[in-house]
Amino acid sequence: MTALHLEFDVAGNNFVSAGSASDEVKKTLKMLGVDPAFVRKVAIAMYEGEINMVIHAGGGKAVVDIFPDRIVIVLEDHGPGIPDIELAMKDGYSTAPDAVRDLGFGAGMGLPNMKKYTDSMNIESTVGEGTTVTMVVNFAR
Amino acid sequence: MKIKRIVELLDATVYCGEDMMDVDLHSACASDMMSDVLAFVKDQALLISGLCNPQVIRTADMMDIKCIALVRGKRPTEDMIEIAKGKGIALISSGHRMYSACGTLYAEGLQPGEITV
Ligand SMILES: Nc1ncnc2c1ncn2[C@@H]1O[C@H](COP(=O)(O)OP(=O)(O)OP(=O)(O)O)[C@@H](O)[C@H]1O
Ligand SMILES: [Mg+2]
16 A cells, blocks of 8 residues: 545535545545544544534645555644634633534534544644644554 | 334334345434534444434444434435435434433333443
8 A cells, every 4th residue: 555645625614515525534544444443533533623624714625644554634724723722622612603513513522532533633723824733543553 | 223123113214224224233322412422422323313414424424323313303404315325324313302212212222332431
């Protein structure tokens, strides 16, 4: 298996297409024969990140590199940015409006969940400029 | 518990997955919050939800959930049915309220399964 590079545009505020990038990545990993336990971790982490871009940042871009032993996911947006990353990482912290909660999201569990399911996660964010989340999941046991 | 038994117990309408009626499910979870499903659910095969939008199907797919039972008579949209079909997820809808749907299946032996906290 050689390295595979995938890029997706994630549309903001579109609740029908939200998750389709994660869906493609999940399908690709399955096709490549990656262990289902790792596929699930990647799927959950990327989906949470994708939904965040849709609901908090007006969309963005997902860049995914799949190597034989790991996957690197970069989610980049030009949304409002996160003023206090440490606070945003706390279980239950959410600024999601009620409209988002009515859609089944906004419990403040996404970022902690992304951290839990990845081997490394890094958030870079500048208020007014945007946010870049980089996640790595190793496939090797 | 076979999906067809769930359909029978919940008096549900099948919107897709007619060919999955003999699939055996061993555990279930129930939530209207997809955030919670993503954060706490581990290996449940059935998702019972009163939320009715495409993200219910996507969330279920990410969690490898095989069947979704909508409650309170929620009717899935065409978008939802299309996504579910493509994912091989059975999508059913019941007039039961959440509490009654869960109680009925629980009483018949469908287990809550494991969750992670
Ligand atoms: N890409 C982003 N751009 C701007 N703000 C963000 C972004 N991602 C997260 N945030 C901020 O961090 C908070 C916490 O995010 P987290 O994903 O943990 O929770 P949530 O999205 O509000 O709810 P949930 O993920 O449980 O549906 C958000 O409410 C939002 O304020
Ligand atoms: Mg989130």
